[in-house]
Amino acid sequence: MSAAETRQGAEGDVSLSVDRVVKSFGDARAVDDVSLKVRRGEFVTLLGPSGCGKTTLLNLIAGFLAPESGEIFIDGAPISGLSPFERNIGVVFQNYALFPHMTVAENVGFGLKMRKVGKAEVERRVQEALEMVRLPQMGDRRPRQLSGGQQQRIALARALVIRPQLILLDEPFSAIDKNLRAEMQVELKTIQRQVGITTIFVTHDQSEALSMSDRIAVMSQGRVQQLSEPIELYRRPANSFVASFIGEINRLACTRRRDADCVLLEHGAVRLRLPAARVPGEGTGDSMLYVRPEALRAVDPGTPEANLCDGTVDAQVYQGTHVDLIVKADNGWLLRVREPGFDALERWPVGARLGVHADLAEACVY
């Protein structure tokens, strides 16, 4: 089920609902009045720099921490009165936390044993779970005999075998080397879709978040800054924090003022006119224009096509799939212009004059 399909579902399809939850450590509000709703089967990522509150929020959902105020609902039932062992939530830890004194099969079967499931049934479901993560032969091994990637798959199997209402993943790829990581991401996503389980994924790695999630909650200073689909998050960041945190972006200082149903942005000799609907807030004065490097194009200077500014190539950064031109604009802006292909290396040598075209539909002002 895709996120778009689930969106049409009624309230009844909400799997996890976090309602105005607050948690402080001393004077610091680690989670500050956070509310969010996650639909059944949805993959939602909590993304943010370290200390933004994403892990605290995860611990609140798992029940390892108790909220000061607010309530958390799973399938409509409040759970903040329940201990972790009374909730039906699977957790995959950053270091996997596989019990070192048990075999792989004992690890995977632990949750079933706690639920007093019969021996034969445990055996069958453990084997099923091991096959799901494609490690059917590993049941008799000890966790330390497995590679990092294998341990992480076992941790996933252990969390899923209890058929939880929700699964929480706390930076599960941070201990895996980079080459394996992409492969594991695809595999996790495949298993998650197969099982159709609601997933909360915590990471500080934005590319991981963009590639895996149905929706992403960007967190900073204990608050959710924006909760939306990856494309929307990238193209329409809700505020300057999200704009700067996700991907690369040019931050261009300017002053703004209202002009009829338009907003006028000025810096030096540059004047831009954007429809007022595209610019949130009523303010006038100092602002920032945010525009992605790939929304900019190098064109001949002085032409109408050069709708942003004119300038000089300051440096070329060859990136394999594309070339970034660092441009010093005549009005003092320093821009990064992304040119696909490597023709740009010859076409726009260092010191060349150029104009910069901006796809202003992709620009934001805060």
Added chain:
Amino acid sequence: MAIDGRRPTLLPWFIAPAALVAMLLVASLAMLFQYSFRAHLPGTLDVGGFTLDNFQDLGKWLYLRVFIDSLVISAWTAGLSLLLGYPLALALVRCRSPWLKAAILIAVIIPMFTGDIVRTYSWLIVLGTRGFINGSLLGLGVIDAPIPLLFTTTAVVVALVQYSLPVIVVILSAAISHIDSDYEKAAASLGAGPLSVLWNVTLPLSMPGILSGTVTIFAWTMSAFATPQLVGGGKVNMVSNMVYHLGFASFNFPFAAVLSMVSLLLIMMVLALLGLWLRRLERRGFAG
């Protein structure tokens, strides 16, 4: 730098004092060893020529009994120390309140800084015929005559447990603090209640600490002297008390040496067994 690539180092000088002490210890052990093969000359402090006679007396019930008593007292002390020490150590490591933590630490560690004689004398005050317990019970009218508490095996074990508790708590809490609390969280998330987490995860993962703590207490209780001497009052004898009696009341140094050697051997065997056991545990995946 020297031509052979090795830098001159101060290391030998650092270990010199310890080496000196170790040498003295080895020398006195060697003396003890050779005393055990010398004839006892009654009425003198001298020893005679080579003999194996001393070892024959070992089989006598009187001495065998002392060894058995010592083993039993040590086993009880080790077991009870573990039973009382583990919850304390767990609370010390896992409790979140720094005040409670400090309170436990102080309560556990302070007795370590009072000498064993002082601590043993306080047990005499508590357990004596006119001591705290008998006094209270008499005063409350629960009993008519003081019950004999002092000079019993139970009293000796109680005093030894109190003496050992700080050490086992320190050993156990070191072991428990090495257990990543994520294991406990993982178990809880899989549906294990607090007792089940303790039984299935925390206890098994603290096995190395439990083993080394228990064996340490067992081994050092085997050589206890002051506590059984004072609290046992001659009615409860452990190996050290017998050695003291033989050496300084009968001046039978050779036989005292034999008893010392045998108890040393016993302790070393226990420690060797511990080593094997720990290595096996480590192979089976318990935190080392």
